[in-house]
Amino acid sequence: MTSSVDFPLLLRSADLRVTRPRLAVLDAVHAHPHASTDALIDAVRRALPDVSHQTVYDSLHTLTGAGLLRRxxxxxxxxxYESRTGDNHHHLICRSCGTIADVDCAVGEAPCLTAADDHGFSIDEAEVVYWGTCPACTTSSSNAR
Incomplete structure (x- = not known):
């Protein structure tokens, strides 16, 4: 396992059975934040070579539903998928290479959950995505000129 998180305890606290695929999926997501499903399947298969695609998909669905992962x-x-859940963070995404980085909300705990007009909705989540160019792509673009 690549993390100091007690994954069996985490699963039990969410009333989930502790299984090898779930442990491997949690480990893979913690080791590779913002990884795609295909990348996670590859990572899980390094620990469990015979695991099926469906088992990884099912584990991701279950762990996301339990709030242990965020999609x-x-x-x-x-x-x-990422393991950072339950806080008010957003994402930076590079338009060139697709790199994703976490960024804390600039204004506090959960101001994004207060809409100017909620139209009667009970808002429980807001998603803010910043798009731009990462430093590596900016540098390589500058060097190409």
Whole structure:
């Protein structure tokens, strides 16, 4: 395992059975934040070579449903998973290489959950995505000129 997180305890605290695939999926997501499903399948298979695609998909679905993982899907991208849940953070995405980085909300705990007009909705989540160019792509673009 690549993390100091007690994954069996984490699963039990969410009333989930501790299984090798779930442990491997948690480990893979903690080791590779913002990874795609395909990348996570590859990472899980390094620990469990015979695990099926469906088992990884099922584990991701269960762990996301239990709030242990978060699924994000930026516009034009495949679904990605992260272990940072339960806080008010957003994402920076490079338009050139697709790198994703976490960024804390600039204004505090959960101001994004206060809409100017909520239209009667009970808002429980807001998604803010910043798009731009990462330092590596900016540097390589400058060097190419």
């Amino acid at each position: 994000i899907q930026p516009a034009g991208s495949v679904a990605r």
